[in-house]
Amino acid sequence: MTLPGMIARRSMEAVATLAIIAALLFGGVELIPGDPARTILGQNVTEEAVANLRIALRLDQPVYQRFFDWAAGAAHGDLGKSLLSGRPVGPDFAWRAKNTLFLAGYAALLSLPLAIALGLIAALYRDRLMDRTISLFSLATISFPEFFVGYVLLSVLAMDLGWFPVLSTVDPDMGFWERLHRCFLPAVTLSCLVGAYVLRITRATITSVLERPYIEMAELKGVSRLSLVFRHALINAIGPIANVVALALAYMIVGIVVTEVVFTYPGLGQWMVDSVAKHDMNVILACGLSFGATYVVLNLLADVAAVVANPRMRHPR
Amino acid sequence: MTALRNLPMLVSAILLALVAIAVLAGPDAVPAAMRDGIGDPWEGFGPLHLLGTDQLGRDLLARLLEGGRITLALATMVAVLCFAVGLGLGLLAAILGGAVDTLLSRLVDVTMALPPLILAILVVAMLGSSIPVLVIVLVVLESPRVFRLVRALAMEIMTEDFVTAARLRGEGLLWILAREVAPNAVVPLVAELALRFVFALLFLSSLSFLGLGVPPPQADWGGMVRENAPALGFGLPAPIVPAAVIALVALSVNQIADWLVTASGRRGMGRG
Numbered sequence: 329m330t331l332p333g334m335i336a337r338r339s340m341e342a343v344a345t346l347a348i349i350a351a352l353l354f355g356g357v358e359l360i361p362g363d364p365a366r367t368i369l370g371q372n373v374t375e376e377a378v379a380n381l382r383i384a385l386r387l388d389q390p391v392y393q394r395f396f397d398w399a400a401g402a403a404h405g406d407l408g409k410s411l412l413s414g415r416p417v418g419p420d421f422a423w424r425a426k427n428t429l430f431l432a433g434y435a436a437l438l439s440l441p442l443a444i445a446l447g448l449i450a451a452l453y454r455d456r457l458m459d460r461t462i463s464l465f466s467l468a469t470i471s472f473p474e475f476f477v478g479y480v481l482l483s484v485l486a487m488d489l490g491w492f493p494v495l496s497t498v499d500p501d502m503g504f505w506e507r508l509h510r511c512f513l514p515a516v517t518l519s520c521l522v523g524a525y526v527l528r529i530t531r532a533t534i535t536s537v538l539e540r541p542y543i544e545m546a547e548l549k550g551v552s553r554l555s556l557v558f559r560h561a562l563i564n565a566i567g568p569i570a571n572v573v574a575l576a577l578a579y580m581i582v583g584i585v586v587t588e589v590v591f592t593y594p595g596l597g598q599w600m601v602d603s604v605a606k607h608d609m610n611v612i613l614a615c616g617l618s619f620g621a622t623y624v625v626l627n628l629l630a631d632v633a634a635v636v637a638n639p640r641m642r643h644p645r
Numbered sequence: 646m647t648a649l650r651n652l653p654m655l656v657s658a659i660l661l662a663l664v665a666i667a668v669l670a671g672p673d674a675v676p677a678a679m680r681d682g683i684g685d686p687w688e689g690f691g692p693l694h695l696l697g698t699d700q701l702g703r704d705l706l707a708r709l710l711e712g713g714r715i716t717l718a719l720a721t722m723v724a725v726l727c728f729a730v731g732l733g734l735g736l737l738a739a740i741l742g743g744a745v746d747t748l749l750s751r752l753v754d755v756t757m758a759l760p761p762l763i764l765a766i767l768v769v770a771m772l773g774s775s776i777p778v779l780v781i782v783l784v785v786l787e788s789p790r791v792f793r794l795v796r797a798l799a800m801e802i803m804t805e806d807f808v809t810a811a812r813l814r815g816e817g818l819l820w821i822l823a824r825e826v827a828p829n830a831v832v833p834l835v836a837e838l839a840l841r842f843v844f845a846l847l848f849l850s851s852l853s854f855l856g857l858g859v860p861p862p863q864a865d866w867g868g869m870v871r872e873n874a875p876a877l878g879f880g881l882p883a884p885i886v887p888a889a890v891i892a893l894v895a896l897s898v899n900q901i902a903d904w905l906v907t908a909s910g911r912r913g914m915g916r917g
Binding site for chain 2: 341345348349352353356357359463464467468470471472473474475476479480482483487488494578581582585586589590600601604605612616619620623624627
């Protein structure tokens with residue numbers, strides 16, 4: 329199979345997965361117990377008022393009809409209204425999505441270069457004290473839940489030392505540097521997990537590449553240590569590393585939800601968790617679908633990176 | 646050098662044993678004065694309440710021991726169940742091959758293509774968070790990973806020369822599985838079991854922390870972090886105590902899994 333063919337096929341699968349996620353989300357949200365119309369109006373209302381609101385919310389229509397209406401709306405950027413506040417979901421969604429992306433990008437920029445560098449160092453000094461320290465450190469960070477890292481950082485750096493604000497609230501007209509400072513603690517929290525994951529894979533990949541015969545050949549040929557690592561080893565490890573970077577970013581979705589709650593950061597994750605408790609369908613749909621889409625796309629990129637880097641995978645048995 | 650190499654594993658094993666004994670002994674092991682004495686909300690570490698008190702003035706240590714029971718029992722249950730499911734189906738796919746293998750593998754691909762947290766949040770929102778729901782969600786999310794590992798391992802080992810030799814000798818399938826395949830798969834499988842436990846522990850605690858896990862009156866470690874989180878605003882360490890216990894248990898189990906994997910020459914991937 330050719331490379332574009334492979335990518336086309338995987339993209340089709342990704343689109344299908346996305347459709348499944350959308351249907352699952354919509355169906356799932358439908359099944360959440362309780363009547364949204366009743367939730368909005370509260371206890372002391374007439375049946376007539378509830379019935380009227382149900383019609384206004386189009387709850388009287390069949391599920392599939394509403395699903396297609398909603399999907400058509402979403403395709404045009406209309407995400408419906410929040411059932412609780414009555415405000416359109418779109419603008420709030422856009423603002424929070426921007427905040428979440430900012431945090432994720434910040435964390436990725438902080439963690440990825442450092443993780444790959446440390447992974448390289450650990451592989452080069454394999455089994456020495458340096459490697460052992462780095463490995464222990466990365467195993468620890470991979471084991472720590474985000475709320476542990478987050479609360480320790482908060483209590484030491486924000487409460488005791490006062491270097492950073494306790495609440496990572498941001499508002500639209502905040503300056504860039506102010507924002508960087510405000511979001512530093514949540515970004516570090518997220519970086520820990522993602523970075524440790526990438527570090528471990530980088531170390532494992534480089535270690536196994538360094539065991540190959542062509543590395544020994546290069547060594548015997550008298551290639552310098554630096555060129556050995558960068559020109560011979562790293563090049564051949566780029567595929568697996570790119571693959572794991574994409575997977576780690578996909579994994580960040582779990583981390584970002586918890587991190588946003590820890591720091592009360594106004595992003596999509598915190599909004600979604602909040603809306604589940606409040607039964608706010610359109611918000612859950614918009615957040616869930618965007619997280620789902622990110623996850624699927626990153627997984628797709630991970631696959632493509634693996635195939636591009638390793639031509640043998642273009643011919644699956 | 647070997648002693649140094651094994652040190653983190655030994656420390657982890659001792660720590661885990663201590664946690665297990667403490668949690669099994671349960672809140673009854675704590676002196677009654679400490680357990681039943683209601684203090685002020687969020688007292689600090691002190692002689693009566695060693696780890697301080699929670700948001701309602703209950704002893705944090707007693708509460709930790711109580712919460713540990715449900716948290717660790719659930720994580721263990723999920724790890725064992727998803728392991729049983731993954732192992733059974735994985736072996737089935739590897740041995741039968743053909744349509745069964747294709748069907749199971751496709752199913753696993755689809756499950757793994759869905760974002761785990763979104764799925765969990767949705768199911769919990771739909772069905773309400775109860776212990777059976779949590780266990781089922783986690784088993785569905787985790788068993789595909791065990792399935793993939795078992796299938797790959799079994800296929801790899803089944804093509805080894807010693808298996809072919811046993812086959813030519815006329816040994817039955819069960820004999821081959823028990824005597825040739827199982828001993829060669831034990832280390833990676835035990836390591837995988839440990840990783841599943843860590844994943845279940847962290848995922849469950851995260852859900853409880855978000856208010857979507859073990860339902861409230863029941864104490865559990867993730868829920869305790871959530872309940873005590875406001876204390877941090879007053880500079881009090883109450884939420885860090887249960888969070889640190891979760892972190893410590895997860896690290897210890899990971900450490901042991903990592904040691905097993907290195908000892909057997911295979912490379913671990915951490916959680917995920």
